[in-house]
Structure formats: structure tokens, C-alpha cells
Amino acid sequence: MRSRSERKSKPKKRKWLKITLITLSVIFLLVAGYLFMLYKSLTDTVANMHEDPRGGQISEKRDKEIEFKKKDPFSVLLLGVDQRAGDRGRSDTIIVMTVNPKKESIEMVSIPRDTRTEIVGRGTEDKINHAYAFGGVEMSMNTVENFLDIPIDYFVQVNMEGFKEIVDAVGGVTVNNDLNFSYDGHTFPKGKITLNGEEALAFSRMRKGDSRGDFGRQIRQRQIIEAVIKEGASLETLVNYGPIFEALSENVKTNLTFDQMVAIQANYRNAAKSINQHTINGTGKRINGIYYYIVPEDEKLALQNMLKEHLEIN
Structure with a gap:
């Protein structure tokens, strides 16, 4: 026969088990609720x-749509864009990326904003960054x-004037500065420096x-941009996802949909193993x-052939 103390311990254990299960259930609901809010905020943001x-049309230089499941290379x-109040602005930063997960590489080409070329839709030759001022993204x-x-x-279009808001939202950024300079009331010494939004904007604008x-x-x-991505991906920053x-x-504006972003994340991770930058x-x-x-024709042709090969275009 069980003693009185043994009979009392069983209800006590059940009571603590019940409390533990309730506590875990509450925690689960809170976490699930947070993740749902995070997911909804993310999808709303991308929208x-x-x-x-x-208008949903593919490039005239494409025969068919990109299939992310087949890991088709894409660009x-x-x-x-340096866009200020009352002004559409000009695209002061123009970078083309070709992404090929089969070759596990990304080719990144920076086009100088003063590059003289034909402005398609205007029928004139001008600085390439004027295309945005004349006709926007298209x-x-x-x-x-x-x-x-x-x-x-x-x-992907980033408004550089509002970029300071993004930097402040992730709590500032740290970069390795290779040039000692002052600009727009701020001083930037060589070495590792931490910048707030206003400082980051000045840091990224200096040219002369x-x-x-x-x-x-x-x-x-x-x-x-790389520092913002790094900070934005941290767990500490994720808690502050609202701002x-x-x-x-x-x-930020883009023609990528949420589903396409998810597909790229799932199928193109290997492409980031090698990022090659070209001037x-x-x-x-x-x-x-x-x-x-002025870009010589032979330089332009070599660049075109390299990018076509990476995109697997005949």
C-alpha cells in the first residue's frame, strides 16, 4: 500500500506538468503570432x-521567361538614384549583375554615370545616367x-536620399574606409568606421x-549596401523589423515579386560563392x-561577350 506522501506527490506532479504545458503553449502562440506578423509585414513591404x-513583358532579348526552378541565369x-524633393533625379549608381548558380558565380559590372551612349527612346547620345531622368526605370x-x-x-532601385533612413533603421553600419576625407560637414578617417544614416549618405556621395x-x-x-544587408540579416536587427x-x-522599388525572391533564395545560393567585380x-x-x-568599341565588345557567356546566351 502507498504511503500518504506518495499519494500526494502524484497530483502535485500533474499540476506542474499542466502549468508547464500551458506555459509552453502560450510561448508557442506568442512566437507563432510574431512570425505571422513578421511574414505579413514582409509580404506587405515587398508588395x-x-x-x-x-507591364509583365520579358526583355525583347529573351526568347522565354526565366525559370527559377531550372536555375536559369538572369540579370x-x-x-x-539621387532623388530629391520635386526632382525625379538621375541614376548616379548603375551596376549590372549577372547571376549563374550553375557556375556558382556573380559578375558585377559598374557603369560610370558619365558614359556616353545612345539613350533608347530618345534617339540621341548622352550620359547613360540621363536615361533615368528622361524616362525613368524603363x-x-x-x-x-x-x-x-x-x-x-x-x-532594383534605391533612393539614395532616403537611404539614410534604412541605415538608421538597422542601427548604423560599419565599413572599412580606404581614404581619409571630409565631405558635407563630416570627416571620415581611414580604417574601420561606424556611420549613422546621415553620415553614410555623405560617405557614399563624395566623388570630386x-x-x-x-x-x-x-x-x-x-x-x-553590403553593410546594410549584413546588419539587416542579424537577429538583433530582426526584432526591430518595423522601421x-x-x-x-x-x-526601394523592384519588379521582383515576393515569390520570385523566395525562389531565388532557394535556388541561387551557390551563385554567391564567387562575386567578380568589373570596371x-x-x-x-x-x-x-x-x-x-568614352568606352572603346573593343572594350565594350569584350564586356558584352563575357556577360553573354555568363548568361549562357548564344
């Missing part, structure tokens, strides 16, 4: 970011397609005080008193 200047045009995509002779499948000119500025802009999603929603060789020249960057 607000979505913009399709081609992305990154535009950093004219920019068409002009870059014509310049590189490859399809531009997708675009750098002997590399536009190339130096593009390097700093890539540093800021981050709001900043992205207001300052375009050319010379500066004044034509009718205006400075242009």
Missing part, C-alpha cells in the same frame, strides 16, 4: 516595393540593354575629392563643353 515598368540592374533598362547587348531581366572619381564613389556605395520594412517600402576602361573627353566617359 509596396513592387513596380513593373514593362539585375541596380540603380542608386528607359534606363532599355538603354543599358542596348549598351551591353544583353537582356536586363530585373531591376577622390582621385578615382566615380569609381571610388561606387566602391563606397557598394560598401554601404526596417517601413524604410525599405519607402525607398569599364575608357577615357574622359569633352564634347561641346560637356564631359563624357
Whole structure:
């Protein structure tokens, strides 16, 4: 026969088991609720970011649509637009990325904003960054397609004026600065520096005080973008997702849908194993008193062939 103490211990154990199960259930519901809010905020943000200047049509240089499940190579045009109040602005940062998961590589080409080329839809030759001022994203995509002779499948546009909001939302960024300089009331010493939004914007805009000119500025802009991605992916930042999603929603536009972003994440991870950055060789020249960057035909042809090979275009 069980003693009185043994009989009392059984209900006590059941009571603690019940409390534990209730506590775990509450925690599960809270976590599930948080994840649902996070997912809904993310999908709402991507929906607000979505913009399709081609109305769902694929590039004229494509025979068929990209199939992410088959890991088809694709291209992305990154535009950093210096857009201020009452002004459409110009695309001061123009970067083309071709992504090939089979070759486990990404080719990244920075196009100098002063590059002289045909502006498709205008019938004139001008600086390539003027395409955005004349006809927005669509004219920019068409002009870059014509310049590189490859399809531009997708675009991501970042408003550099509002980029400071994104930097502040992730709690600032840390970069390795290779040039000691001052700009717009801020001083940037060489070495590892941490920047808030306003400082990051000034850091990414300076051009004339750098002997590399536009190339130096593009390097700093890539540093800021990479640092934002790194900070945005951290667990600590994820808890503060509200301001981050709001900043992205207001300052980033893309024709990629949420489902396409998910498919790229699932099928193209290996492409990031090797990121090769390319600059375009050319010379500066004044034509009718205006400075242009002139790219020789043989340089352009070599670049076109390299990108076509990476995109597996015959």
C-alpha cells in the first residue's frame, strides 16, 4: 500500500506538468503570432516595393521567361538614384549583375554615370545616367540593354536620399574606409568606421575629392549596401523589423515579386560563392563643353561577350 506522501506527490506532479504545458503553449502562440506578423509585414513591404515598368513583358532579348526552378541565369540592374524633393533625379549608381548558380558565380559590372551612349527612346547620345531622368526605370533598362547587348531581366532601385533612413533603421553600419576625407560637414578617417544614416549618405556621395572619381564613389556605395544587408540579416536587427520594412517600402522599388525572391533564395545560393567585380576602361573627353566617359568599341565588345557567356546566351 502507498504511503500518504506518495499519494500526494502524484497530483502535485500533474499540476506542474499542466502549468508547464500551458506555459509552453502560450510561448508557442506568442512566437507563432510574431512570425505571422513578421511574414505579413514582409509580404506587405515587398508588395509596396513592387513596380513593373514593362507591364509583365520579358526583355525583347529573351526568347522565354526565366525559370527559377531550372536555375536559369538572369540579370539585375541596380540603380542608386539621387532623388530629391520635386526632382525625379538621375541614376548616379548603375551596376549590372549577372547571376549563374550553375557556375556558382556573380559578375558585377559598374557603369560610370558619365558614359556616353545612345539613350533608347530618345534617339540621341548622352550620359547613360540621363536615361533615368528622361524616362525613368524603363528607359534606363532599355538603354543599358542596348549598351551591353544583353537582356536586363530585373531591376532594383534605391533612393539614395532616403537611404539614410534604412541605415538608421538597422542601427548604423560599419565599413572599412580606404581614404581619409571630409565631405558635407563630416570627416571620415581611414580604417574601420561606424556611420549613422546621415553620415553614410555623405560617405557614399563624395566623388570630386577622390582621385578615382566615380569609381571610388561606387566602391563606397557598394560598401554601404553590403553593410546594410549584413546588419539587416542579424537577429538583433530582426526584432526591430518595423522601421526596417517601413524604410525599405519607402525607398526601394523592384519588379521582383515576393515569390520570385523566395525562389531565388532557394535556388541561387551557390551563385554567391564567387562575386567578380568589373570596371569599364575608357577615357574622359569633352564634347561641346560637356564631359563624357568614352568606352572603346573593343572594350565594350569584350564586356558584352563575357556577360553573354555568363548568361549562357548564344
